[in-house]
Amino acid sequence: MNIIDIPQFIKAKILERQESLFKKDIETHNELLSERIKGKAVLVIGGAGTIGSSFIKAVLKFKPGKLIVVDTNENGLTELTRDLRSTQGQYIPKEYITYPMNFGESVFEKMFKNEGPFHIIANFAAHKHVRSEKDKYSIEAMIDNNVFKAKKFLDILLEFPPEHFFCVSTDKAANPVNVMGASKKLMEEVIMTYSSKIQIATARFANVAFSNGSLLDGYIQRLLKRQPISCPSDVRRFFVSPEESGQICMLACMLGNSGEIFFPKLEEDEMVNFKDITLNFFKAMGQAVHLCSSDEEARELAANWTEGNPYPVYFFDTDTSGEKLYEEFYTDTDIVDIESFDSLGVIKNAVKPSFEQIEKTLSGLQNMMSSGNYDKASIVSQLKNIIPDFAHIETGKTLDEKM
Numbered sequence: 001m002n003i004i005d006i007p008q009f010i011k012a013k014i015l016e017r018q019e020s021l022f023k024k025d026i027e028t029h030n031e032l033l034s035e036r037i038k039g040k041a042v043l044v045i046g047g048a049g050t051i052g053s054s055f056i057k058a059v060l061k062f063k064p065g066k067l068i069v070v071d072t073n074e075n076g077l078t079e080l081t082r083d084l085r086s087t088q089g090q091y092i093p094k095e096y097i098t099y100p101m102n103f104g105e106s107v108f109e110k111m112f113k114n115e116g117p118f119h120i121i122a123n124f125a126a127h128k129h130v131r132s133e134k135d136k137y138s139i140e141a142m143i144d145n146n147v148f149k150a151k152k153f154l155d156i157l158l159e160f161p162p163e164h165f166f167c168v169s170t171d172k173a174a175n176p177v178n179v180m181g182a183s184k185k186l187m188e189e190v191i192m193t194y195s196s197k198i199q200i201a202t203a204r205f206a207n208v209a210f211s212n213g214s215l216l217d218g219y220i221q222r223l224l225k226r227q228p229i230s231c232p233s234d235v236r237r238f239f240v241s242p243e244e245s246g247q248i249c250m251l252a253c254m255l256g257n258s259g260e261i262f263f264p265k266l267e268e269d270e271m272v273n274f275k276d277i278t279l280n281f282f283k284a285m286g287q288a289v290h291l292c293s294s295d296e297e298a299r300e301l302a303a304n305w306t307e308g309n310p311y312p313v314y315f316f317d318t319d320t321s322g323e324k325l326y327e328e329f330y331t332d333t334d335i336v337d338i339e340s341f342d343s344l345g346v347i348k349n350a351v352k353p354s355f356e357q358i359e360k361t362l363s364g365l366q367n368m369m370s371s372g373n374y375d376k377a378s379i380v381s382q383l384k385n386i387i388p389d390f391a392h393i394e395t396g397k398t399l400d401e402k403m
Helices: 006-015 023-028 030-037 050-060 074-086 106-115 136-159 179-194 215-224 242-255 274-285 295-303 355-371 376-386
Strands: 041-045 066-071 095-100 120-123 164-167 200-203 229-232 260-264 289-292 311-316 344-347
Touching: 006 274, 023 030, 023 242, 030 242, 041 050, 050 066, 050 074, 050 120, 050 242, 066 074, 066 106, 074 095, 095 106, 120 136, 120 242, 136 179, 136 355, 136 376, 164 242, 179 200, 179 355, 179 376, 200 242, 215 229, 215 274, 229 274, 229 295, 242 260, 242 344, 274 311, 289 295, 295 311, 355 376
Parallel strands: 041 066, 041 120, 066 095, 120 164, 164 200, 200 260, 229 311, 289 311
Antiparallel strands: 260 344
8 A cells, every 4th residue: 555645645635735824924034033043052852753843944944053952752863863864955053962861850951051051942842642641640740741840941941041932832722621731721821920031932733734643643554554544533623734833833932922822823614624634545545445333343354454445444423531622722811913923823911820829839739749649530620720711521531442
């Protein structure tokens, strides 16, 4: 079975646009972007993932003088370097180093203080999947990474403030229904607390088509292993390309005022159903599909599949915890600027708690988790007290129960 040209499929069948959504804004602000990036020292945390590596490629077009990339994924860092050094015409600064380490550990702090100062810092280290919400252990790990470690790093930045700092958020932080979205909403409030002392911006954006670990990226792995394709039939999502994901973060980081939250200007009718993407994916390959009535039927047919026969696909109705059937970037209470940029909206009135408020909030969460006397429900309950618009969807089922 021949795998199609994925970047072209994304443009033609998911985004329905051949040029980047952010092309005009990059061209409009090209001179300012160059002024703020050229020759500067850049630190990217979580740079081996799809969004982090795309941010790196967007920034490298403006020729920074130094680039250090940190990620816990050693293999991902290796692939990033191979990708950059194998690309014709790719600019890479002479001072380019990758470090496989966790940004919450002491060795990172040593590296940061000794290798700095850094003019531009972007943090993409995050638990980003709703799938990661399972039980109290997985949720504690998520909050630790998305919130506590982010705050610890911000405390360091108070002593070594960069010219520009970016910390990635998610569309799921708007009216969150899952712990991942709630943790990112809390992360937003944490960074906003520091926005009066450090130049900080963030961005909420759509699903990144075929990003590492995503449902669509999993299609490639399933086909290579001759395993069935499975996806929800009732979920719609906004999408951007991997290239666009890096561009929106670069624009927010370099052009945003401190305390602003950026998002792509996409209309509701631009949301795409996963089922439609799946059917178009097979159509583009010229491959017929067999619609299965159960995952067991799909696995059995895949195990015996041969070239020339329809490929087994199983569509199911969503019934797992924390799944929202649609996406949104802002709420009715947000003050939104949709005039300053061609392709970006900006939330101007993000909540900015005091340092005392945020310390009290996080201490309450940490004390509960440190006590050992808690479960998933008690964490969710405490998050609801912190984030009034958090409406958790609990079904008792997780995505790990799905193919």
